[in-house]
Amino acid sequence: MNATIRIILLTLIAFGVVSCNDEAAKTPKPRMYPKVNYPIAYENAKFDTSFCNFTFRYPGYGKIVQDSFFYQDKPLHPCWFDINIPDLNASLHCSYYKVTKDKNLSSLINDAFNIAGKHNIKANFRKETIIQNSYGVQGILFDIEGPVATPLQFYLTDEKDHFFRASLYFNSKVNPDSTAPVLKFIKPKVEEMISSFQWK
Secondary structure, three states, rough: OHHHHHHHHHHHHHHHHHHOEEEOOOOOOOOOOOOOOOOOOOOOOOOOOOOOOOOEEEOOOOEEEEEOEEEEEEOOOOOOOEEEEEEEEEEEEEEEOOOOOOOOHHHHHHHHHHHHHHOOOOOOEEEEEEEEEOOOOEEEEEEEEOOOOOOOEEEEOOOOOOOEEEEEEEEOOOOOHHHHHHHHHHHHHHHHHHHHHEEE
């Protein structure tokens, strides 16, 4: 047997030994997203507290949590709160401002647009919808598409004394593919909150 045939046979035997390994070939697992358990049976709750001068309806599975940041033993503002939705790992951050000389309506509206505008770098698209409900409440809804921290924001005002702003946050890394179905579920609830909103 000449040297060339011997090398070929040894090479074939080596390949055979390597290919007979018992371990299965490792292939990457397909990307998966966590299962979401959507709340099914619920009744709307009414937000009507002594620390805010407005009311609205919101889903009963939401939990109102008053802002816990304090300054000199008092909350930064008594009418700052979150609506937490644990089942969907989401929160609606809400803040209220009384329109004053220092905090005038123009500056508050500009702030709302600036906060929404901060997402322009990552946003694919931003839709602005004018709000005008049957209780005379006006404002704008910002619907922001793309990998952004707050895909849904809005502000409401009577254009005289009151200004309310809210932003929807997901309490996880932003991934539009996984949050899109949840956002689709939450958006009508937010729109119902807006349509039922009225000043006291």
